[in-house]
Amino acid sequence: MTASVYASTLFFRLTIGGNDLGAFHTCTGLGAEMQVEQVVEGGNNGFAWQLPSRITWSNITLTRPVTADTTKVANWLARTVNRVDRKDGEIVALRPDLTPIANWQVVGIVPVRWQGPSFDPANSQPAVESLEIAHQGLQAAG
Template identity: 35%
Template structure:
């Protein structure tokens, strides 16, 4: 039986350990998650006597920052966590669990993001001519992520 690829519109983002640091309702609802990617950098070596090509060998993996986007909230664990980092310069890393869900809320894919911390916060501009929803974006740096197999 043919199965279509999953649609990326139903997902959750859970901050593991953030509830203990910042009490309140957990932040899990986001409109968009971007930046879940990795690039392997390579180093080029030339071999003496071999002029046709050079050898490319992998060196390190580089992970992009993750950006979370959603409608702006008045009270939020995530923003309190970010403010503590900016105002007190005390950053407490937190792991994230990003889960892609199907229409029955059953996990299809999951990614564990390790040691994330906020590095940027922004909101859409204010404009009296256009009634737009205020959208906030939080950018997170992290060490690495790993895919979690779903059985």
């Protein structure tokens, strides 16, 4: 494959409960860890059985410069404060031309942390926000 096939810049679109929260520049935490339990078998000295027990899902953090979509996150958080209701959602990795590369269904999303931007006129960096969500699992989407 040539280098032009790979996207140099990705965007991540987040939708929760059918509510499009916009595009983010970074997405971290798409992962899981399977706990395993070692069980030894009498008379078998060559190995211990590794039995899967529980899976834990990493929190997902998305960040972006402040945009008009920032109010969408604030509105979603305000609704959640009034009634915490786990919603399913989707994260879609997009190329710069907004064609999808991959997507994940995220089950049972709840907000963990929102960090709003810091405005400092002495700093030339763009104002950035981050959203951290917890969930009950990921599923690869079609």
